[in-house]
Amino acid sequence: MHASSTPTCCLIKFGVITLGRSIKHCLAATACACLVAAVPMPAYAAQANLSRDDILWLGRITYGVDSASAAHLREIGRAGFLDEQLTARDDRLPAPIQAQIDAMPISTRPAAGLLADEIAEQKRLRAASDDPDAKTAARQARNEDGNAFLRDAMRRHLLRAVYSPAQLKEQMDWFWLNHFSVFARKGAIRWLAADYDERAIRPHALGKFRDLVMATLTHPAMLQYLDNARNARGQINENYARELMELHTLGVDGGYTQHDVQELARILTGVSVFVKAERPGRRMLQSDGLYAFYPARHDFGDKQLLGQTIKGRGFAEVEEAVALLVRQPACARFISHKLAQYLVADEPPATLVAAMSQTFQRSDGDIAAVLRTLFESREFAASLGGKFKDPMHYVVSSVRLACDRGAIADERPLLGWLGTQGETLFGHQSPDGYALVESAWASSGQMTRRFETARAIGGNYANVLACSGDTKGDTPRLDGALYALALKPYLAAATRETLEQATSAREWNAVLLASPEWNYR
Amino acid sequence: MRRRHFLSAMAATLPALGCAGRLFAAPASAPRFLLVFLRGGYDCANVLVPYASDFYFESRPNIAIARPAGKTDDALVLDTNWALAPALRESIGALYAKKQAAFVPFAGTDDLSRSHFETQDSIERGLPLNRHDFHDGFMARLATVLGARAAPIAFTDALPLTFDGGGDIPNVSLRNVGKAPFDERQSAMLSGMYREHHLHAAVADGLQLRQHVAEEFAADAQAANRGAINARGFALQAERVARLMREQYRLGFIDVGGWDTHVNQGGAQGQLAANLDGLGRGLAAYAAALGSEWNDTVVAVISEFGRTFRENGNRGTDHGHGTAYWLLGGGIAGGRIAGEQVTVQSSTLLQNRDFPVLNDYRALLGGLFMRLWGLDRAQLERVFPQSTPHDLRLV
Numbered sequence: 001m002h003a004s005s006t007p008t009c010c011l012i013k014f015g016v017i018t019l020g021r022s023i024k025h026c027l028a029a030t031a032c033a034c035l036v037a038a039v040p041m042p043a044y045a046a047q048a049n050l051s052r053d054d055i056l057w058l059g060r061i062t063y064g065v066d067s068a069s070a071a072h073l074r075e076i077g078r079a080g081f082l083d084e085q086l087t088a089r090d091d092r093l094p095a096p097i098q099a100q101i102d103a104m105p106i107s108t109r110p111a112a113g114l115l116a117d118e119i120a121e122q123k124r125l126r127a128a129s130d131d132p133d134a135k136t137a138a139r140q141a142r143n144e145d146g147n148a149f150l151r152d153a154m155r156r157h158l159l160r161a162v163y164s165p166a167q168l169k170e171q172m173d174w175f176w177l178n179h180f181s182v183f184a185r186k187g188a189i190r191w192l193a194a195d196y197d198e199r200a201i202r203p204h205a206l207g208k209f210r211d212l213v214m215a216t217l218t219h220p221a222m223l224q225y226l227d228n229a230r231n232a233r234g235q236i237n238e239n240y241a242r243e244l245m246e247l248h249t250l251g252v253d254g255g256y257t258q259h260d261v262q263e264l265a266r267i268l269t270g271v272s273v274f275v276k277a278e279r280p281g282r283r284m285l286q287s288d289g290l291y292a293f294y295p296a297r298h299d300f301g302d303k304q305l306l307g308q309t310i311k312g313r314g315f316a317e318v319e320e321a322v323a324l325l326v327r328q329p330a331c332a333r334f335i336s337h338k339l340a341q342y343l344v345a346d347e348p349p350a351t352l353v354a355a356m357s358q359t360f361q362r363s364d365g366d367i368a369a370v371l372r373t374l375f376e377s378r379e380f381a382a383s384l385g386g387k388f389k390d391p392m393h394y395v396v397s398s399v400r401l402a403c404d405r406g407a408i409a410d411e412r413p414l415l416g417w418l419g420t421q422g423e424t425l426f427g428h429q430s431p432d433g434y435a436l437v438e439s440a441w442a443s444s445g446q447m448t449r450r451f452e453t454a455r456a457i458g459g460n461y462a463n464v465l466a467c468s469g470d471t472k473g474d475t476p477r478l479d480g481a482l483y484a485l486a487l488k489p490y491l492a493a494a495t496r497e498t499l500e501q502a503t504s505a506r507e508w509n510a511v512l513l514a515s516p517e518w519n520y521r
Numbered sequence: 522m523r524r525r526h527f528l529s530a531m532a533a534t535l536p537a538l539g540c541a542g543r544l545f546a547a548p549a550s551a552p553r554f555l556l557v558f559l560r561g562g563y564d565c566a567n568v569l570v571p572y573a574s575d576f577y578f579e580s581r582p583n584i585a586i587a588r589p590a591g592k593t594d595d596a597l598v599l600d601t602n603w604a605l606a607p608a609l610r611e612s613i614g615a616l617y618a619k620k621q622a623a624f625v626p627f628a629g630t631d632d633l634s635r636s637h638f639e640t641q642d643s644i645e646r647g648l649p650l651n652r653h654d655f656h657d658g659f660m661a662r663l664a665t666v667l668g669a670r671a672a673p674i675a676f677t678d679a680l681p682l683t684f685d686g687g688g689d690i691p692n693v694s695l696r697n698v699g700k701a702p703f704d705e706r707q708s709a710m711l712s713g714m715y716r717e718h719h720l721h722a723a724v725a726d727g728l729q730l731r732q733h734v735a736e737e738f739a740a741d742a743q744a745a746n747r748g749a750i751n752a753r754g755f756a757l758q759a760e761r762v763a764r765l766m767r768e769q770y771r772l773g774f775i776d777v778g779g780w781d782t783h784v785n786q787g788g789a790q791g792q793l794a795a796n797l798d799g800l801g802r803g804l805a806a807y808a809a810a811l812g813s814e815w816n817d818t819v820v821a822v823i824s825e826f827g828r829t830f831r832e833n834g835n836r837g838t839d840h841g842h843g844t845a846y847w848l849l850g851g852g853i854a855g856g857r858i859a860g861e862q863v864t865v866q867s868s869t870l871l872q873n874r875d876f877p878v879l880n881d882y883r884a885l886l887g888g889l890f891m892r893l894w895g896l897d898r899a900q901l902e903r904v905f906p907q908s909t910p911h912d913l914r915l916v
Contacts, residue, residue, distance in 0.1 A: 227783045227784055227835065230783075230784055230834070230835045231834075232834065234834065235833070235834020235835060236833065236834055237783055237784070237833055237834060237835050237837075237839070238839055238840075239783045239839065242635070242636070242840070246636050246638075246639075247638075252634060252636050252638070252639045258633075258635065258872075261635075422678045422679065429778055429779070430560070430561070430637060430638075430778070430781070432637075432638050439656065439680070439685065440679055441679070442720055442723055443675075443679055443680035443691075443692045443723060443727070444680075444689070444691045444692055444693070444722070444723040444724070444726040444727030444730060445677075445678060445679070445680075445691070445692040445693045445694060445727055445730070445731075446678065446679060446692075446727070447720065447723050447724050447727045447728075448702075448724075448727035448728055448730075448731045451702065451703065451711060451728070452702040455702055455703070492717070494713065494714050494715070494716055494717055494718075495714055497713075497714075498710050498711070498713060498714040501710050502710075507707070511710065511711070511714065514711055514714070515714060516714070516715060516718045516720070
């Protein structure tokens with residue numbers, strides 16, 4: 001920097017290059033200090049044989065350490081734990097949480113009916129009274145209903161993230177929702193978001209990548225969001241075709257051309273949202289009551305995609321094109337790189353991405369297999385503690401720590417914190433999804449917003465946490481056994497000193513949640 | 522009074538909070554520059570309307586803006602070839618009449634990916650296309666070259682790529698400016714905790730700026746409750762931006778989304794018109810709130826690309842190439858359409874699809890910066906490497 005930064009700033013910046021490194025350095029020093037001073041170990045940790053690396057490993061495979069996951073890791077070890085996570089062996093929620101989800105309208109109202117209702121309702125609203133004010137009011141009321149439905153979709157997603165033992169599956173659920181991002185405030189998507197998560201994304205979160213692409217391609221949320229619902233012979237809309245290659249499969253440098261975009265758009269003509277009143281033209285070839293393939297709108301000519309001829313014949317072209325896209329080496333690299341960016345480092349090592357790409361191609365895009373390559377790599381082990389938490393990780397890990405499997409009295413403030421930190425579920429307007437790197441989340445404005453969340457959770461100002469046995473509104477105790485096990489031994493001197501300056505339990509909690517150590521995983 | 526008191530109080534706490542070199546730099550008389558990025562690729566052909574071209578009306582049977590004929594929904598004549606969207610008549614049209622607005626059609630970048638994200642990133646970096654330096658934005662390099670004259674800030678939730686690599690440039694969103702969450706003691710504790718961490722400046726600056734903004738706009742909360750009609754959206758934000766730019770900052774960035782109109786974009790009325798209305802009001806509010814300082818201010822409104830010249834099958838437009846940039850300012854030589862132009866007809870379209878780029882964004886912004894701050898060629902080379910400035914004599 002020229003002139004404007006002060007020299008102290010520069011010294012500090014260059015002195016500590018990454019937190020990963022600085023933590024390790026600090027940790028080594030602290031560990032020695034503990035031994036020499038013979039600080040009595042807390043009872044919980046005395047039974048534990050989890051190393052610092054185990055704790056960091058657990059913090060990466062899960063949304064954040066809690067007592068149950070730590071106990072389970074002690075019990076079965078890393079290899080067993082990883083196996084269970086990769087197969088999502090147990091994704092049962094605690095009974096009261098499951099009951100809470102079961103009681104939500106999103107659990108009982110099928111999406112097909114919702115979509116039909118919404119289409120009919122919008123039609124009715126358009127035709128309704130001539131009074132523009134009454135029209136606006138009616139539309140707003142209808143949108144409010146939709147927003148309530150959408151909030152349930154977010155609440156369910158967050159409850160699973162906090163409570164599900166299948167923590168890797170829940171992280172991947174978020175990852176793919178973000179990869180195949182849809183924006184809830186467009187079209188009928190506020191009504192469809194719950195189903196999109198439940199049926200298009202979550203079942204395939206650890207499955208085959210190709211299935212994810214097909215499930216999102218044929219989901220009305222995506223069809224509306226990227227306008228393929230409107231894409232028809234003679235009325236080409238290339239929005240989805242472009243993003244399907246650029247953002248979903250190949251990446252912008254994936255070797256396709258503008259001509260490929262146009263040809264893929266032709267292949268995708270006729271794939272639309274199911275509308276009951278629609279005349280299917282000839283035989284309707286495909287529908288699940290939510291999407292439909294309308295042959296009358298399809299361009300039946302032959303197409304050229306990535307140098308291959310796709311014979312014009314209907315929906316089978318779409319399946320052929322997707323199969324062609326996902327078997328490109330560019331797709332394997334693009335997806336592997338993004339997974340590694342999420343789970344390893346902002347700039348993942350090329351060796352790791354290459355190994356993952358190989359697995360991707362060898363396994364026909366088996367996500368669990370690719371993740372196994374990632375988690376068993378040396379690069380992963382070397383990265384522990386160095387990845388900045390995005391707001392979703394920050395909020396969920398903090399609630400897991402503060403509540404430690406206790407009940408959340410009211411999970412709505414969690415949505416608020418994600419909102420103020422800029423990572424609302426189904427809230428990214430453009431289709432690229434939220435960024436996965438530190439520089440996207442650690443600006444001066446964002447750090448302050450994050451500290452506001454630390455203060456709210458630490459002081460329980462939003463009355464969120466009613467950890468088991470406590471009365472709603474109590475200050476959570478963050479300095480308990482979990483703290484002693486997972487954090488206390490590894491804090492840097494500056495953090496320890498600052499914690500000592502805290503003048504109340506609430507402030508102490510806020511400082512802990514604001515600390516550099518807590519902001520990385 | 523209260524603000525001044527607050528600033529001196531802040532100055533006293535500076536050592537405790539650590540280095541915050543970029544905050545409250547308050548340079549003496551230096552021009553202000555605000556970059557407004559319209560994300561999504563706005564449809565310039567329905568903003569700067571080529572009304573002399575029959576081809577325009579043929580290409581847009583459903584969404585064309587009507588030729589100027591005196592009705593409120595008609596385009597507003599700017600010169601013999603171009604007219605302005607009626608949604609901007611009261612705001613930008615009025616500035617144009619005062620020679621405080623100019624447009625550069627056929628503007629943009631060589632990047633032909635037609636990808637929002639790729640093109641936004643490459644413009645924000647402002648580097649030759651063969652260079653892939655990911656954390657190196659042109660506004661950050663400009664701030665570096667300007668040194669003490671810069672006082673940069675982004676009015677965004679996250680720091681934009683264009684300010685990346687410039688040291689610790691602060692950002693703050695002015696959408697919601699409530700009470701500051703931490704007092705001075707707590708702020709000092711938190712920034713002290715990061716004293717040896719690479720995020721130290723971000724933490725210290727952010728806490729300070731947050732307190733300052735809460736103080737600066739404390740009166741707003743009550744005022745907004747009273748007359749809440751226009752107290753939403755971009756206009757209110759723009760007014761706040763003006764207040765901070767008037768006092769402390771000289772180099773600003775803000776972005777506005779919602780321009781990706783693939784479906785039913787509308788014409789004189791509708792989706793695009795509503796967006797333009799909000800944007801225009803905001804920019805007019807910004808100009809008004811700066812008062813006499815508006816004469817020493819330049820605003821550039823840019824976007825990643827234009828859209829297809831012909832409307833698509835859904836009464837919208839798809840990703841295109843050349844766009845139109847707007848330049849606004851109390852002291853600019855406006856009231857004209859600047860830069861290279863060609864006749865708008867099918868044979869001059871790029872790939873028979875969209876506007877060509879005849880005015881490279883690096884050359885035209887470079888030319889602007891050269892005049893605005895008197896930069897020499899060596900300094901410009903640092904801002905826009907391997908680019909020859911094109912001086913449109915707008916300032």
